[in-house]
Amino acid sequence: MLDLKFLRDNLDEVERRLATRGGAIDLGDFRALDDSRRALLSDAENLKAERNQVSALIGRTKDKSQVQGEIVRMKAVSTRIKELDEELRQVEENLKALLMTLPNLPEANCPLGQSEADNPELRTWGEPTQLGFEPKPHWDLGEDLGIIDFERATKIAGARFSLSKGAGARLERALSNFMLDTHTQGGKYTEVLPPFMVNRDTMTGTGQLPKFEADLFHMDDPDYFLIPTAEVPVTNIFRDEILDGAELPICYTAHTPCFRKEAGAHGRDTRGLIRQHQFNKVELVKFARPEDSEVELEKLLADAEGILQALKLPYRVVDLCTADIGFSAARTFDIEVWLPAQQTYREISSCSSFGDFQARRASIRFRREAGSKPEFVHTLNGSGLAVGRTVVAVLENYQQADGSVVIPEVLRPYMGGLEKIS
RNA sequence: GGAGGAGUGGCCGAGCGGCCGAAGGCGGCGGUCUUGAAAACCGUUGAUGCGCAAGCGUCCGUGGGUUCGAAUCCUACCUCCUCCGCCA
Numbered sequence: 001m002l003d004l005k006f007l008r009d010n011l012d013e014v015e016r017r018l019a020t021r022g023g024a025i026d027l028g029d030f031r032a033l034d035d036s037r038r039a040l041l042s043d044a045e046n047l048k049a050e051r052n053q054v055s056a057l058i059g060r061t062k063d064k065s066q067v068q069g070e071i072v073r074m075k076a077v078s079t080r081i082k083e084l085d086e087e088l089r090q091v092e093e094n095l096k097a098l099l100m101t102l103p104n105l106p107e108a109n110c111p112l113g114q115s116e117a118d119n120p121e122l123r124t125w126g127e128p129t130q131l132g133f134e135p136k137p138h139w140d141l142g143e144d145l146g147i148i149d150f151e152r153a154t155k156i157a158g159a160r161f162s163l164s165k166g167a168g169a170r171l172e173r174a175l176s177n178f179m180l181d182t183h184t185q186g187g188k189y190t191e192v193l194p195p196f197m198v199n200r201d202t203m204t205g206t207g208q209l210p211k212f213e214a215d216l217f218h219m220d221d222p223d224y225f226l227i228p229t230a231e232v233p234v235t236n237i238f239r240d241e242i243l244d245g246a247e248l249p250i251c252y253t254a255h256t257p258c259f260r261k262e263a264g265a266h267g268r269d270t271r272g273l274i275r276q277h278q279f280n281k282v283e284l285v286k287f288a289r290p291e292d293s294e295v296e297l298e299k300l301l302a303d304a305e306g307i308l309q310a311l312k313l314p315y316r317v318v319d320l321c322t323a324d325i326g327f328s329a330a331r332t333f334d335i336e337v338w339l340p341a342q343q344t345y346r347e348i349s350s351c352s353s354f355g356d357f358q359a360r361r362a363s364i365r366f367r368r369e370a371g372s373k374p375e376f377v378h379t380l381n382g383s384g385l386a387v388g389r390t391v392v393a394v395l396e397n398y399q400q401a402d403g404s405v406v407i408p409e410v411l412r413p414y415m416g417g418l419e420k421i422s
Numbered sequence: 423g424g425a426g427g428a429g430u431g432g433c434c435g436a437g438c439g440g441c442c443g444a445a446g447g448c449g450g451c452g453g454u455c456u457u458g459a460a461a462a463c464c465g466u467u468g469a470u471g472c473g474c475a476a477g478c479g480u481c482c483g484u485g486g487g488u489u490c491g492a493a494u495c496c497u498a499c500c501u502c503c504u505c506c507g508c509c510a
Contacts, residue, residue, distance in 0.1 A: 049479070
């Protein structure tokens, strides 16, 4: 959510900066709603002030017959207040609805662009893997090795689900544990295990609602949503709270399944593990002071990159342009891992800074010092990493000519010493 | 799922339909005293909206209602606690 006052005072600038995301955003309604809100508010408040005053007088008067006229008059005033409050409620509802559907302002140094084709590549790490033979895609590797069963997953649930077994299931678990252990080492991040189903307020706090309900799995018996990422429950840990500034930054990591409908992705990445309705992810979430968020984003990105480096998987870092960053994000860096079978880099992590956008929606604040005014924190998060896609990267990059897959060294302790899947 | 009880400021806790944004305590902050600290004492200490400001409004789990006036009365919902049942 954008700051109402900032929006009011900088309407043109906001419109211009939001336009860099692509797709016109019309703020024409805003001015009218905002004006009428303030007019109604002022009318209602004046009447309330009068009512408070006169009611106090009535209270002080022992002989009520002396103030009978005032009582009758206040009855009418109260009726009028009720009407104004109702009008105000509707205007505020509309205003809030508008506000809640406005995306975040891209940060000033977010590169301008029209589409993902305009995302600058910041750096690459490692050389694209040279195998010296025709690489198999991971779905063939997985099925040939008997560690991934797509057909039966489809029988059990449907398209875009997978079933891992044996060394495949263990590889997924090994990666998850390796990532969590790495991030929590030395107390860098605190591990949390949040609910995988959340309520509407929580989904609204991080920006999935009200605009993107179609992307979410929803149950209506209790009105719950399956989380599309751990960002949602973890960021909302401090919803409606005021934190002690001395505790910032607060850094959490969480390993959770993620559930996504992938609505609108028909026909894209239909084979393999790349795009699933359910996948595991280790997430990194930070709450930081505004002046620290830029540095914290760099550190978070480095932490995510560290996993790929330890696994010796080649990757590149891309700076998402204004047209490609998500609804709530102010700045995003994607990490893309090299996939030999596709001869391309594919997204494996997305690290974003949200400024105070989520903090304002979810009301997450902090006090610099005891007694000082509460300020909004900055929230950040990133994948560290998407576990399913990391399985894909390991299988494809570590495959051998004979169809076996070598286990990356750092994972072997997590695989019971196993060095190769064959 | 059934039966009872409870939700007040960072925490504990009082609160008669008007004098309550709310006693008191703890904690926090400032001060006095002290070489320093503790103790003691004094003072101070919620959030938010509109407004240049003075100021005014709103918030006692949430929504609705009664009333000139609601933390206080009525109502629905939510959450928590206790007991019973069921259960990994």
